[in-house]
Amino acid sequence: MTRFRTLAATVAFATAALSASPAQAQGAEKLTLRQAITLAIQNSREIALARMQYTVAMNIAGVDRAEFRPNLYTGSGAAYTSGFPSTVGGQAPSIFSLSYTQSIFNLPLKGQLKAAEDRAASQKIELDRTRDAVIVRTADTYLELAKVRNSLELLRGEGASAEKIAEVTRERAEAGQELPIEITRGQLTLARIRQRIIHLEGRDAILAQQLQNLTGIPEQQSIEVEHTETSFTVDQQESEMIAVALKSSPFVTEAEKERDARQKLLKGAKDELWPTVSLVGLYQVLGKFNNYKEFFSHFERNNITIGVDVHVPVFSSKTFADIRLAQSQLNEAELVLGNKRQEVRADVLQKARDVRELDATHEVARLDLQLAQESLQIIQTKFDEGRATLRDIEQARLEENDKWVAFLDAEFARQQGQLSLLQATGELAKVFQ
Numbered sequence: 001m002t003r004f005r006t007l008a009a010t011v012a013f014a015t016a017a018l019s020a021s022p023a024q025a026q027g028a029e030k031l032t033l034r035q036a037i038t039l040a041i042q043n044s045r046e047i048a049l050a051r052m053q054y055t056v057a058m059n060i061a062g063v064d065r066a067e068f069r070p071n072l073y074t075g076s077g078a079a080y081t082s083g084f085p086s087t088v089g090g091q092a093p094s095i096f097s098l099s100y101t102q103s104i105f106n107l108p109l110k111g112q113l114k115a116a117e118d119r120a121a122s123q124k125i126e127l128d129r130t131r132d133a134v135i136v137r138t139a140d141t142y143l144e145l146a147k148v149r150n151s152l153e154l155l156r157g158e159g160a161s162a163e164k165i166a167e168v169t170r171e172r173a174e175a176g177q178e179l180p181i182e183i184t185r186g187q188l189t190l191a192r193i194r195q196r197i198i199h200l201e202g203r204d205a206i207l208a209q210q211l212q213n214l215t216g217i218p219e220q221q222s223i224e225v226e227h228t229e230t231s232f233t234v235d236q237q238e239s240e241m242i243a244v245a246l247k248s249s250p251f252v253t254e255a256e257k258e259r260d261a262r263q264k265l266l267k268g269a270k271d272e273l274w275p276t277v278s279l280v281g282l283y284q285v286l287g288k289f290n291n292y293k294e295f296f297s298h299f300e301r302n303n304i305t306i307g308v309d310v311h312v313p314v315f316s317s318k319t320f321a322d323i324r325l326a327q328s329q330l331n332e333a334e335l336v337l338g339n340k341r342q343e344v345r346a347d348v349l350q351k352a353r354d355v356r357e358l359d360a361t362h363e364v365a366r367l368d369l370q371l372a373q374e375s376l377q378i379i380q381t382k383f384d385e386g387r388a389t390l391r392d393i394e395q396a397r398l399e400e401n402d403k404w405v406a407f408l409d410a411e412f413a414r415q416q417g418q419l420s421l422l423q424a425t426g427e428l429a430k431v432f433q
């Protein structure tokens with residue numbers, strides 16, 4: 001294992017150096033995985049929108065909370081009256097008025113406020129979920145771009161080996177030592193390698209563009225990424241992962257917050273049967289031109305009213321309808337919460353098993369690569385001793401490059417699976433803190 005890792009690190013460093021040289025010459029932007037994620041979080045429009053939605057939710061709760069705080073209004077106006085002096089609202093017309101209201105005891109409104117606060121907390125969880133989604137998307141893009149660029153270097157090496165094999169085969173066929181079909185077989189191998197190179201070059205351009213969009217790096221600025229054998233291993237048993245996921249999963253927590261909000265709304269609907277109490281005050285400056293003396297024996301220019309406004313419900317069909325609606329909505333929220341918990345359990349279990357399978361695939365690819373490297377060393381020794389041909393050694397290099405590409409694919413797939421599992425268990429932010 002130690003020998004393999006040393007050799008792998010050496011080859012990875014060499015390929016990274018080869019790929020970095022042209023980029024550095026062009027002034028490419030060096031970017032680590034952590035830097036890419038930091039930039040993506042800073043520049044993400046999705047996170048900015050989620051943050052604004054959280055602010056809106058907090059302000060909605062603030063509107064309900066304002067009813068329990070002092071509210072002072074003032075104003076004036078003019079109107080023609082005939083008969084008893086009064087305004088459209090029923091108050092006496094005044095030159096100037098100042099009114100004060102503050103809800104003191106209003107259980108239905110208190111229930112609405114608590115529900116709004118729970119929904120604002122749920123929106124905060126949505127903000128965290130959006131951030132995790134941006135982290136995963138950025139990490140996937142970055143890691144795949146690194147894998148594609150290393151695969152391109154390896155495939156270009158394969159192309160060089162395939163060309164040498166094709167040239168040797170052509171010479172041997174001309175000398176009558178190989179069948180003509182071997183020339184076609186060599187050409188087919190070379191064509192397939194070139195096809196894969198063209199596909200990966202296109203994928204490179206797409207991923208680089210995506211990473212620029214995610215991080216906010218200008219399009220004219222090329223990006224240099226690092227290839228590292230990064231592992232995001234989750235060292236927990238399945239039961240532990242499920243417990244952690246149920247506790248921290250944004251989907252479960254959002255459903256719990258919505259259930260709590262529905263409970264508060266149901267309590268508020270039932271509390272509509274209770275009286276409501278508000279503190280009120282009114283100051284008015286009246287004018288003689290409204291003919292108050294014709295209707296009142298005594299005229300007072302300045303009038304002050306301070307007291308308590310109490311509403312006692314006697315019978316309200318709407319109250320009972322509100323209770324039935326709130327109860328049905330609570331039952332719905334309970335069912336949604338149960339479904340979310342079940343979905344999270346199944347999702348974490350499946351992703352944990354996928355990671356185990358990907359770990360096994362990665363180990364097979366590693367051993368396959370190690371075997372190809374050891375075979376190449378044996379053939380190199382034989383070649384040095386004159387017991388192997390150039391075609392043999394180039395064929396071994398071709399196979400080794402194929403195994404390297406397969407190993408990089410397996411490594412990337414495992415990283416994707418691990419990131420997905422971390423996201424499902426709510427542990428993703430801890431990795432990139």
